[in-house]
Amino acid sequence: MNFDQIRINVRNMVPEVVHDLKELIRYPSIAFPGYPPDPVHRMARATVELLRRYGLSTAYAIDIPGGYPLVYGEFPAPPNSPTVLMYAHYDVQPAKKDGWEGDPFTPYKKAGRLYGRGAADDKSGIIMNAATIRCFEGRPPVGVKLVIEGEEETTSHLHGFIPEHPDFFQCDLCIVTDNGNLTVGDPVLTTTLRGEVSCRITVTTLDHPVHSGSFGGPTPDAFMALLRILSTLQDQKGNVALAGLASSQWEGSDFPEELFRDITCIHEGVDLIGSGPLSSRLWSKPSISVIGIDAPTIQEASNILIPKAAAAVSMRISPGADPDHEVQLLMDHLRKVAPWHVLVDVRRISASPGFICPTDGPGYILAKQAMERAFGKPVSEIGAGGSIPLLKILKRTVPKAEFILWGSEDLALSRIHGTNESVDIGEIERMILAQCLLLNFLSGKKE
Numbered sequence: 001m002n003f004d005q006i007r008i009n010v011r012n013m014v015p016e017v018v019h020d021l022k023e024l025i026r027y028p029s030i031a032f033p034g035y036p037p038d039p040v041h042r043m044a045r046a047t048v049e050l051l052r053r054y055g056l057s058t059a060y061a062i063d064i065p066g067g068y069p070l071v072y073g074e075f076p077a078p079p080n081s082p083t084v085l086m087y088a089h090y091d092v093q094p095a096k097k098d099g100w101e102g103d104p105f106t107p108y109k110k111a112g113r114l115y116g117r118g119a120a121d122d123k124s125g126i127i128m129n130a131a132t133i134r135c136f137e138g139r140p141p142v143g144v145k146l147v148i149e150g151e152e153e154t155t156s157h158l159h160g161f162i163p164e165h166p167d168f169f170q171c172d173l174c175i176v177t178d179n180g181n182l183t184v185g186d187p188v189l190t191t192t193l194r195g196e197v198s199c200r201i202t203v204t205t206l207d208h209p210v211h212s213g214s215f216g217g218p219t220p221d222a223f224m225a226l227l228r229i230l231s232t233l234q235d236q237k238g239n240v241a242l243a244g245l246a247s248s249q250w251e252g253s254d255f256p257e258e259l260f261r262d263i264t265c266i267h268e269g270v271d272l273i274g275s276g277p278l279s280s281r282l283w284s285k286p287s288i289s290v291i292g293i294d295a296p297t298i299q300e301a302s303n304i305l306i307p308k309a310a311a312a313v314s315m316r317i318s319p320g321a322d323p324d325h326e327v328q329l330l331m332d333h334l335r336k337v338a339p340w341h342v343l344v345d346v347r348r349i350s351a352s353p354g355f356i357c358p359t360d361g362p363g364y365i366l367a368k369q370a371m372e373r374a375f376g377k378p379v380s381e382i383g384a385g386g387s388i389p390l391l392k393i394l395k396r397t398v399p400k401a402e403f404i405l406w407g408s409e410d411l412a413l414s415r416i417h418g419t420n421e422s423v424d425i426g427e428i429e430r431m432i433l434a435q436c437l438l439l440n441f442l443s444g445k446k447e
């Protein structure tokens with residue numbers, strides 16, 4: 001199939017693709033504990049049915065012990081052809097009704113975008129992959145494995161399944177369709193992800209609360225001590241102030257400051273913090289924040305000295321950094337800077353690595369070309385702030401595989417995990433086109 005034929009096939013498919021994506025959005029497939037399991041199972045069945053209807057007749061649901069099913073299907077590779085694994089997930093984030101313009105699970109279209117929970121993250125990925133199969137009329141030019149997970153947004157049981165069943169995941173190129181461009185129509189490939197580490201610090205100074213009038217002055221307050229400790233985590237400019245952390249300069253394109261302010265809705269006049277290019281601060285340097293505090297609320301406030309206070313500290317780490325090393329530096333720092341010999345207990349909560357996607361492999365180079373052709377623009381490289389633990393497991397299980405991180409979820413407007421999540425319909429079409437072209441290129445065709 002040549003470029004023109006692919007383009008026509010994709011264009012003709014759009015109305016049905018949008019209709020079917022709408023149907024997928026109607027399932028509140030929230031896999032979090034405490035939410036009804038039935039819609040998640042129905043969503044898994046709907047995904048199997050969709051894939052079969054789009055030409056993947058081998059699609060079926062695999063039971064994942066302790067978790068929700070994995071939807072899987074494959075086309076064996078034609079002789080001398082590579083195998084591509086395409087990943088998406090069918091579970092979604094919870095969505096409270098308030099803040100949404102309509103019901104989160106009743107899709108609607110507005111100004112070229114389709115709205116609803118999961119419209120972008122990541123039901124757009126499912127439809128992209130299904131449409132890629134359909135474009136080739138159920139006969140893709142390379143081997144294809146489709147992996148649609150049901151627990152990406154919550155504790156994933158797939159992580160344990162992968163190393164025990166490596167055959168399902170063997171491939172030459174792994175495409176993760178759970179990403180997207182910064183803005184609609186401007187193609188990017190995500191090449192790195194930062195990792196994340198976190199710990200909890202508890203400061204104790206007294207056995208029990210005492211009257212601040214009678215004892216305040218010489219008696220250390222645990223909350224004030226904790227604040228002194230936390231205030232050492234950043235320098236005056238807002239850079240992470242821990243010695244010895246891995247950090248690097250971002251080499252790809254920069255993140256335009258105006259767009260960044262727009263997306264994050266930072267209040268006017270509030271400074272951006274840290275130094276160096278915005279892209280480095282977002283994608284290649286560490287950042288740190290306090291994500292929770294245990295101390296009396298204002299409601300509970302009384303004139304006492306607080307005997308015990310605790311905080312959870314989370315740090316994003318440079319993509320190539322060793323998470324065990326970085327979390328240790330953080331914990332050592334917190335203990336070291338404690339004032340007045342107060343009692344400090346620091347415990348590790350988590351340490352997950354980032355990810356670096358090599359950009360010199362043949363698959364990556366072809367993906368860039370396919371995207372350039374589909375969008376009619378040069379492709380730039382970005383990082384991502386969040387981490388995807390699955391990638392590390394896939395990399396360990398299939399060491400030879402290359403990785404492509406792309407998708408239809410634009411950062412500027414999609415509002416994934418937020419209210420009024422949406423996806424741009426033109427972007428889905430361009431991404432299906434790019435993915436079909438990539439499969440064509442991988443089979444040795446020049447267009």
Ligand SMILES: [Zn+2]
Nearest residue numbers: 121122152178
């Ligand atoms: Zn996702």
